[in-house]
Amino acid sequence: MNKKLLMKFKSIIGLIVFSLIVSVLSPRFLTVSNILNVLRQTSINSIIAAGMTFVILTGGIDLSVGSTLAFCGAVCAYFISAGMSVFLAVTIALAIGALVGLFSGIIISKGKVQPFIATLVTMTVLRGATLVFTNGKPITLGSDKASEVFSKIGAGYFLGIPIPVYLMVLVFMIAYYVLTQTRIGRYVYALGGNEEASKLSGLNVSKIKLSVYAISGMLAALAGVVITARLSSANPNAGAGYELDAIAAVVLGGTSLAGGAGSILGTIIGALIIGILSNALNLLDVSSYYQMIAKGAVILIAVLADRKEK
Amino acid sequence: MKKGLSILMVAILLMGLLVGCGTQEKVQEAKDETQKIGLVLSTLNNPFFVTLKEGAEAKAKELGYEVVVLDSQDDPSKELSNMEDLITRGVSVILINPTNSDTVGNAIKLANDAKIPVLTLDRGANSGEVVSHIASDNVAGGKMAGEYVVEKLAKKGKVIELEGIPGASATVDRGAGFNEALKGTEIEVVAKQTANFNRTEGLTVMENILQAQPEINAVFAHNDEMALGALKAIEGTNREIMVVGFDATDDAVASVKEGKLAATVAQQPDMIGSLGVETADKVLKGETAEKFIPVDLKLVTE
Numbered sequence: 001m002n003k004k005l006l007m008k009f010k011s012i013i014g015l016i017v018f019s020l021i022v023s024v025l026s027p028r029f030l031t032v033s034n035i036l037n038v039l040r041q042t043s044i045n046s047i048i049a050a051g052m053t054f055v056i057l058t059g060g061i062d063l064s065v066g067s068t069l070a071f072c073g074a075v076c077a078y079f080i081s082a083g084m085s086v087f088l089a090v091t092i093a094l095a096i097g098a099l100v101g102l103f104s105g106i107i108i109s110k111g112k113v114q115p116f117i118a119t120l121v122t123m124t125v126l127r128g129a130t131l132v133f134t135n136g137k138p139i140t141l142g143s144d145k146a147s148e149v150f151s152k153i154g155a156g157y158f159l160g161i162p163i164p165v166y167l168m169v170l171v172f173m174i175a176y177y178v179l180t181q182t183r184i185g186r187y188v189y190a191l192g193g194n195e196e197a198s199k200l201s202g203l204n205v206s207k208i209k210l211s212v213y214a215i216s217g218m219l220a221a222l223a224g225v226v227i228t229a230r231l232s233s234a235n236p237n238a239g240a241g242y243e244l245d246a247i248a249a250v251v252l253g254g255t256s257l258a259g260g261a262g263s264i265l266g267t268i269i270g271a272l273i274i275g276i277l278s279n280a281l282n283l284l285d286v287s288s289y290y291q292m293i294a295k296g297a298v299i300l301i302a303v304l305a306d307r308k309e310k
Numbered sequence: 311m312k313k314g315l316s317i318l319m320v321a322i323l324l325m326g327l328l329v330g331c332g333t334q335e336k337v338q339e340a341k342d343e344t345q346k347i348g349l350v351l352s353t354l355n356n357p358f359f360v361t362l363k364e365g366a367e368a369k370a371k372e373l374g375y376e377v378v379v380l381d382s383q384d385d386p387s388k389e390l391s392n393m394e395d396l397i398t399r400g401v402s403v404i405l406i407n408p409t410n411s412d413t414v415g416n417a418i419k420l421a422n423d424a425k426i427p428v429l430t431l432d433r434g435a436n437s438g439e440v441v442s443h444i445a446s447d448n449v450a451g452g453k454m455a456g457e458y459v460v461e462k463l464a465k466k467g468k469v470i471e472l473e474g475i476p477g478a479s480a481t482v483d484r485g486a487g488f489n490e491a492l493k494g495t496e497i498e499v500v501a502k503q504t505a506n507f508n509r510t511e512g513l514t515v516m517e518n519i520l521q522a523q524p525e526i527n528a529v530f531a532h533n534d535e536m537a538l539g540a541l542k543a544i545e546g547t548n549r550e551i552m553v554v555g556f557d558a559t560d561d562a563v564a565s566v567k568e569g570k571l572a573a574t575v576a577q578q579p580d581m582i583g584s585l586g587v588e589t590a591d592k593v594l595k596g597e598t599a600e601k602f603i604p605v606d607l608k609l610v611t612e
Contacts, residue, residue: 026522034521041514136360138509138535140561155546227510231542233561235509235535237355282518288476288504 011254011269014302018273022280029283036162042275043164044223046268048242049249050175051219053267054212056250057179059192059259060115062213064104065220065246066239067126072097073224074130076150077139077234086150094221100126101217102210109206119213123243130236140233147232154230164226168268171219175264188212192259249274252302273302344376347590348396348404348426350389350417352433354381356507357559358533358579359407362431365580366405369587377587386413393417397424403590407431411479414438427593431586432579433479442599444586446577448483451607452532455484455554455575456491458609459528462552462572465495467527470519472512472540473504474532484532484556500526505536512539520547528552534562534574541570558610566610573611581605 023030048065055062072093079089100122107118141147156163179185187208191198199205223242228234252270255262277298281291349366351359363379370377378401382389386409396404397420404421408414411434418438421428430443459469471488474481481504492499501519505511512531520526520543529544529551531537537555544551555562558576565571582605589599 028522031521037517037521041517131355136354137357138561140564155542231509231513231539233509233538237508238510278514279518279521282501282503282515283522285501285503285522287502288473291504 010305011252011266011273014305015269015273015276018298019276022276022283026280026283029280034279034283036160036165038272038275038279039165039168040162041279042271043162043168044227045242045245045249045274046168046271047171047219047223047226048246049253049267049271050171050264051216052243052246052250053175053253053255053262053264054179054188055115055216056247056255056257057188057192057259057262058209058212059195060108060209060212061119061247061257062101062104062216062220063116063119063243064100064122064126065216065223066242067123067130068097068100068217068220069224069227069239069242070234070236071100071126071130071133071224072221073228073234073238074134074139074236076225077141077228078133080146080150081139081141083146086146086153089150090153090225093225094218097221097224098214098218101213101215101220104217105206105210105213108213109209127240134234134236136236138233138235151229151232154226154228155232164230167222167226171222172264172268179264184208184211189260192261194260245274248299252299270302273298344374345594346376346378346399346401347587348399348401349377349379349586350382350392350396350404350406351379352382352389352407352409353384354379355383357561358557358577361559362407362579362583365583366587367583368580369584373587373591375587375591382409384409386410386417389414390417390420393420397421397426401426402594404428405431405586405590406435408433408435411436427590429586429590429593429599431582441593442589442601442603444582444589444603444605446582446605446607448480449487449490451556451575451577452484452487452489453491454487454607454609455530455556455573456488458573458611459488459530459552459554460491460495460497463497463527465497467497468500468523468525469497469528469530470516470523470526470540471499471502472515472529472531472536473502474507474536476504478507481532488530505531505539507533507535509535509539512536513542514539516540516543517546520544520549526551528554528572530554531556533557534559534571537571537574538562538565541565545570563610566612573609576608576610578605578607 028034052062075096076089076093104119104122107113108115153163187203191205191208227238249270250267252273253266255266281294347370353359367377380392382392389409404426414435415437418428418435422439427441430440432445434443500523503515505515529540531540534555534557537553538561541553552572554572555574558574562571562574566574585603592599
């Protein structure tokens with residue numbers, strides 16, 4: 001068995017063991033309704049984390065996802081409350097997300113700025129832009145037809161399964177296909193593995209960078225659309241700190257922060273571990289003071305276990 | 311190299327533009343010679359403080375003052391530099407809504423040294439010299455919410471408490487007031503979890519609690535954002551659960567009107583702001599001001 005496969009197995013085993021422990025502690029954990037609940041809650045973080053995986057595979061990082069989520073959510077809510085069709089509003093929100101990512105990508109590849117700094121800039125500017133745009137107050141949707149339809153994206157069900165879960169699965173299927181079956185996917189890994197070599201072998205490095213940040217931005221916007229639909233309201237402070245949850249999911253999934261190694265399947269497992277953890281702490285009614293300690297500890301254990309493997 | 315240079319040039323040009331605007335403003339300020347009131351807010355990333363600011367601005371306009379508003383972004387060190395900036399700009403009085411009652415002391419002492427009177431809004435200060443403190447009583451508000459729940463549930467049932475940011479004074483005080491009201495009744499708090507005053511977290515935490523608790527009669531959230539999130543979580547189920555919030559933000563009041571949210575405790579942030587400016591006006595005219603000026607709370611149920 002090759003090493004990569006073993007690594008993949010390891011996260012899955014970790015996930016199963018962790019779920020077993022939680023289900024022993026709380027009999028309510030392993031119920032159909034709670035599992036659907038966890039999946040729906042995880043969908044937001046995992047959609048963001050899917051985009052983050054592309055970025056981290058190239059050896060970059062995207063800190064702007066939380067702000068992008070808030071901004072695009074607000075834009076979407078604004079257009080829908082102004083009477084625009086749901087399809088158009090969502091498309092515009094996703095396009096803005098991609099543009100924001102493209103902008104970060106341009107600063108990084110043309111301006112030769114480190115990804116951490118470049119996306120820190122976009123993160124700060126966009127949070128400010130969101131506050132200006134919303135005037136610091138939530139944009140709440142009414143009960144008109146378009147708002148009702150829109151809220152289905154976050155709160156609706158199809159065949160008993162929440163819509164956001166379908167979106168999450170779709171995103172991961174596409175991401176898996178792109179990363180494993182297409183030339184772009186191979187370039188992403190190559191760039192993260194060795195940027196100099198990629199350049200010398202004639203890869204258009206800046207084009208790949210622009211694409212991964214655009215993908216990350218667009219998926220953050222999608223997450224923003226889902227959250228806004230779920231709450232029927234866009235909040236200017238939405239998504240604060242989400243970049244860290246997404247990075248944690250990618251790292252828990254075994255992707256190296258140095259780039260070049262990792263998998264999209266690992267990311268979904270990482271996101272599930274984080275989602276189950278939050279769910280379990282609530283189910284068990286753990287005091288809020290201890291929750292943060294527990295979260296840190298779980299991430300530490302998972303990362304250390306992964307280290308030993310390598 | 312060339313590219314770097316051109317970026318630098320553009321940056322300098324942009325800065326020049328910004329500074330240009332800034333100085334123009336200053337010239338105008340000097341012309342009409344209105345007295346300036348400094349207002350430092352813990353955050354403007356929260357509708358409550360935005361409303362407070364608007365209340366202060368409206369009152370100041372009425373009384374003929376100019377308000378300089380600065381946002382501390384929940385960061386005590388930003389707060390300190392905001393105070394320094396206000397002192398440099400020569401404001402006559404400072405209204406401050408501290409990010410934290412303990413850490414604001416040094417910022418207030420700066421103003422004390424510069425002989426600028428300081429009034430605190432909403433949150434108090436544990437050190438430094440403050441002329442007057444204008445706030446609503448969070449303990450009383452929590453109690454008000456608790457008494458409403460007790461009355462509606464006829465002194466019996468299971469309730470959830472969604473807490474604010476752990477350790478924040480609003481969290482501690484509202485929680486204390488609420489639990490005080492439940493004393494001596496058969497109402498039991500079956501789960502107490504934080505959702506950090508955040509709507510999205512209110513949603514997810516409530517979703518999880520709904521999974522864990524088969525029987526819930528009421529939810530008390532330490533602010534409206536969490537209450538509205540919890541309401542969304544409950545809407546997805548067929549369960550009848552009463553939700554009570556705190557703050558009476560626009561969204562929450564609309565929700566109460568629609569019959570979704572049972573009640574919310576109205577702090578009156580615009581009143582806190584306008585009373586703050588009114589008191590500052592008194593102080594500037596040499597009149598005495600009360601040490602503590604409570605702002606009325608009210609329960610919004612329809």
